Structure formats: C-alpha cells, structure tokens
Amino acid sequence: MTGERGPRDPPEVRRWGGRRRPGAGIRPRIVAARTASAAGPTGYAPSPVTGLDWVLVAVLLIAAAGGTTQGFLASALGFAGFVGGALLGARVGPLLVPGGESGPDGPIAAIVGAMVLGIVLGVGLQRVGDRLRHALEGGGTRRIGRALDGALGAVFSAALVVLAAWFVSAMVLQSPGAPPSWRSEVRESSVLKRLRGTLPPADDALALLSRFDPLPGFAGPRAVVDAPDPAITRVPGVARGRRGVVRVEGSACGVGVVGTGWVASPGVVVTNQHVIAGEGDTQVTAEVGGQRVDAEAIYADRAQDIAILSAPGLTTDALDTVREPRSGSSAAILGYPLAGPFRARAGRIGEAQTVTGEDSYGQGPIRRRVLPFRGLVQQGNSGGPLVDRRGRVVGTVFASSSGNGQRRSFAVPNDVVRRALRSADPGVRVSTGPCSH
Incomplete structure (x- = not known):
C-alpha cells in the first residue's frame, strides 16, 4: 500500500497554558537511513525493630493460629x-468487552473477572477441603490426621503472610504514588529487609498485577511485511538503544500508570500523550543506571498521541532517529510490557501513512500519520521506541489492536516526533490533559 506524505506545516496542536517563546524548540539528532550490516546480598547490619515489624509478627502468629484451626x-x-x-x-x-484485551476496557474487565472467579472458586474449593478434612478424621487415625493437618495449615498460612508481605513491600517501594512515610517504614523494617534479601526480586510478580497503561485500540492499516526476525533482539545496536530507554510512571485519577519513553536529547524524553494524561507526578527512571528524576510535560498532542517531557538532571544517553525508515526493515520493540522488567521484542515496520482515525481519547475522526508494524505490543510498551539494528529510533509505539485473528501494532512516525520536538519549549510547562481511562 502506498502511503501519502503528510502536510508540510505542523498539525494543529492543543497546548494548555503558557506561551512559546520565539525560536524555542528542541532539535533532535537525525541521521540518514542506510543499509546496516547485519547477586544476592551478603548480609545485613543489625537494625532496630520497628513498629511495622511487631505488626508483621502479630499477623504471622494470628495467621498460623487460624491455619491450625482451619487445617x-x-x-x-x-x-x-x-x-x-x-x-x-x-x-x-x-473477552466479554468490545476490543478484547486490546480495547480500552480490557484491563478493567481483567481485574473484575479475576476478582469474581477467584472468590467463587476459592470459596468452593475451601468447602471441598473442609469435607475432606472431616472424612480423614474418621477411624483410628483421627487424632494423628487432625494434628498433622493443623500443623501443615499453620505452616501454609504463615507462608502466605510472608509472601504477601514480600510482594506488598515491593509494590510500595516501586510505586511512585506511595506516600514517602510508607516507603520509609518499609525500608526501615528489619523483617522486610530480610525477606527482600532472601526471596527473589518481585519484578515478574509485580507484572502479574501490572499497573495500568491505557494502551489505545486503533483501527488502522496492517503492515504488509514479512514476519519479524527474532535475531534482531540480539544485535549489539539494540543493546545501545536500550541505554536511551526510560520507564515513565505516575498516577492519574487515582490509578497508577506505567509506560515507556526514550531520550531525544539531554533531559528531554519522548513518550505518548495517553501515558501521562491527567498526571501531575510523572517520574522517569533510566533503564541503564536506574537514575530516577521528576518530569514535566512541555508538549502534549492528543491528536498524534505524542508528548515531550522535560526531565532536568537526566543523564541517560540520547538516541538518534532515522529520517526515512525503509518499509520491511527489522526493528526491536523496547519497553516494559505489562509494567514488568525491560524487554526487547522483534518487530518489522511497514510504510508510514496518513489515515483517518481517532485521537488518544478515542475521539474523531481526525487525520493523522501512523507507522504500522508487526510485533507484539502490550500495556506498558506505550511510548517506547522501535529501534533498528544500529539502535536508532524508527518510530514511537502508541497502539495495538486485534481482530479477525490478526494483531496490528502502530507507532508515531519520526516526522511527527520531530515537529513536536521543534514546537516544545523547555521553559513552558503544559497541561497533560484529562485522564484517559
């Protein structure tokens, strides 16, 4: 499919507050497209016992007593x-809502479904367990069986409390919306220090209860290209691209949001508008080095779903961009799918096109530029870069959709991002817009 070239003039952009100074803007680094050749802790110092430690011990004892009674x-x-x-x-x-897991209501439907079926099956199997226990208490082995069942119940219930404490403490430490006093209590707790040092990191477990990324569904054209090549994720250039990736976190309307971004120049981050919509506490964390700084929106365009953040003090390497990416080229999708740890996935880009679609709030119709590509995109990937074999950005992920057995993924083309960077004024903060969920 032949794509149309977009207009020469920048699209109309909604800016909330502030005035742009003449000549203001951010110049991205651009290179011409060319064919590329293919521990665990050693120990802890003694810490004083805190009030939280006593609470945890009390809960542990109560759980063990309850497990003994219940069996x-x-x-x-x-x-x-x-x-x-x-x-x-x-x-x-x-599956019960329009758009499935890629639709705007997919994450909420997943949470509701998990709660309903979890409670129903949990209560049902607990009753089965009660009946089995009564059956085993019959005969001459009644006393032995009851004692063994009670002892194992105490151990099991206590183990659940330990795992819950480990998981919740990790959530508090990694959540940008957690009150500082909570984080301080968790860090100072001797019991929780021991748990975090003994048990494995909670990153993968946190991904199961991923924080929300309102990844839009988008009914755009599919990329008519070959399947992605998994080898792209192992080339050295992709590792270089990783150095320019950041995790974007904040809270909007009481919901924690996680997305991805990439560094366009020192202290300047590109991401999606829907990732920061409604936020006032955005933070970015460098994938390499772990540097974490506050960030503010200096450009937000709901029509193209692009946002530029000012992150003063961020020293992460900036990524180059490709002026004219070639359709059919291999690319790696970099980001934090399901709000978990960093992952690189294989992709293959199509041809940038001007289409009629919706903005980041599902409103339209509007005319916008999109770059369709093949590759798996999930919540948390929003705002992340598609990079080529040399680690150069070829597009910024913004949406995914599925239908008729086909998954379609979409990125914001580099020409749109360049216009946004030129329009952004590092000295003027803009509104992030209303919440997008």
Missing part, C-alpha cells in the same frame, strides 16, 4: 482456587 486441606485448596480463578478470570474478562 491445611481447606487452606491450600481455597488458596489454589482463588489463584486459579483469578488467572482464568483475567483471561476471560477481556
């Missing part, structure tokens, strides 16, 4: 039913 069979089956039901509900829920 292992009922406790274990009830827990297994809840987990199994939650996982099943998270899969089934999005």
Whole structure:
C-alpha cells in the first residue's frame, strides 16, 4: 500500500497554558537511513525493630493460629482456587468487552473477572477441603490426621503472610504514588529487609498485577511485511538503544500508570500523550543506571498521541532517529510490557501513512500519520521506541489492536516526533490533559 506524505506545516496542536517563546524548540539528532550490516546480598547490619515489624509478627502468629484451626486441606485448596480463578478470570474478562484485551476496557474487565472467579472458586474449593478434612478424621487415625493437618495449615498460612508481605513491600517501594512515610517504614523494617534479601526480586510478580497503561485500540492499516526476525533482539545496536530507554510512571485519577519513553536529547524524553494524561507526578527512571528524576510535560498532542517531557538532571544517553525508515526493515520493540522488567521484542515496520482515525481519547475522526508494524505490543510498551539494528529510533509505539485473528501494532512516525520536538519549549510547562481511562 502506498502511503501519502503528510502536510508540510505542523498539525494543529492543543497546548494548555503558557506561551512559546520565539525560536524555542528542541532539535533532535537525525541521521540518514542506510543499509546496516547485519547477586544476592551478603548480609545485613543489625537494625532496630520497628513498629511495622511487631505488626508483621502479630499477623504471622494470628495467621498460623487460624491455619491450625482451619487445617491445611481447606487452606491450600481455597488458596489454589482463588489463584486459579483469578488467572482464568483475567483471561476471560477481556473477552466479554468490545476490543478484547486490546480495547480500552480490557484491563478493567481483567481485574473484575479475576476478582469474581477467584472468590467463587476459592470459596468452593475451601468447602471441598473442609469435607475432606472431616472424612480423614474418621477411624483410628483421627487424632494423628487432625494434628498433622493443623500443623501443615499453620505452616501454609504463615507462608502466605510472608509472601504477601514480600510482594506488598515491593509494590510500595516501586510505586511512585506511595506516600514517602510508607516507603520509609518499609525500608526501615528489619523483617522486610530480610525477606527482600532472601526471596527473589518481585519484578515478574509485580507484572502479574501490572499497573495500568491505557494502551489505545486503533483501527488502522496492517503492515504488509514479512514476519519479524527474532535475531534482531540480539544485535549489539539494540543493546545501545536500550541505554536511551526510560520507564515513565505516575498516577492519574487515582490509578497508577506505567509506560515507556526514550531520550531525544539531554533531559528531554519522548513518550505518548495517553501515558501521562491527567498526571501531575510523572517520574522517569533510566533503564541503564536506574537514575530516577521528576518530569514535566512541555508538549502534549492528543491528536498524534505524542508528548515531550522535560526531565532536568537526566543523564541517560540520547538516541538518534532515522529520517526515512525503509518499509520491511527489522526493528526491536523496547519497553516494559505489562509494567514488568525491560524487554526487547522483534518487530518489522511497514510504510508510514496518513489515515483517518481517532485521537488518544478515542475521539474523531481526525487525520493523522501512523507507522504500522508487526510485533507484539502490550500495556506498558506505550511510548517506547522501535529501534533498528544500529539502535536508532524508527518510530514511537502508541497502539495495538486485534481482530479477525490478526494483531496490528502502530507507532508515531519520526516526522511527527520531530515537529513536536521543534514546537516544545523547555521553559513552558503544559497541561497533560484529562485522564484517559
């Protein structure tokens, strides 16, 4: 499919507040497209016991006592039913709303489905466990069986409390919306320090309960190109591209939001408008080095779903951009799918086109430039870069959709991003707009 070239003049952009000074703007680094050749902790210093430590110990003892009374069979089956039901509900829920998991209501439907099926199966299997326990208490082995079931129940319930404390403490430390006093309590707790040092990192577990990224569905053209080449994720250039990636976090209307961004110049980050919509506490964290700084929007365009952030003090390497990416070229999708750890996935870009579609709030119709591509995009990838074999940006991920057995992914083309960077004024903060969920 032959794409149309966009207009020479920049599109009309909604800016909230502030006035742009003449000559203001950010000049991205651009290069011409060319064919490229293919521990665990060692120990802890003694820490004083805090009030939170005493609370955790009390909860642990209460849970152990409850597990002794309820027994292992009922406790274990009830827990297994809840987990199994939650996982099943998270899969089934999005199937009941328009757009499925890629639709705007997909994440909420997954949460509701997980809660409903988790509770139903958990209660049901707990009753089964009670009946099995009563059956085993019959005969001459009644006393032995009851004692063993109670002891195992105490251990199992205590283990659940330990795992819950480990998981919740990780959430508090990694959530930008958590009150500072909470983080301080978690950091100072001797019990939680031991847990974090003994148990594995909670990144993958946190991904299962990923924070929300309102990844839009978009009914655009599909990329008529070959399937992605998995080898692209292993080339040295992609590792260089990783050095310019940041995690974008904040809260909007009471909901935590996680997306991805990339550094266009020192202290300047490109991401999607829908990632920061409604936020006033945005922070960016460098993928390499872990530097974390506050960020403010200096440009926000809902029509093209692009935002430019000012992140003073951010020392992450800036990425180059390709002026005219070639259709059919391999690319790597860099970001934080499902709000988990960094991942690079294979993609292949199509041809940039001007289409009629919707803005980042699902409103339209509007004319906009899009770059369709093949490759798996999930919540959390929003705002991340598509990079070529040399680690240069060829597009900025903004949407994904599925239908008729086909998954379609979309990026904001570089020409749109360049216009946004030229229009942004580092000295003028703009509104991020209303919440997008």
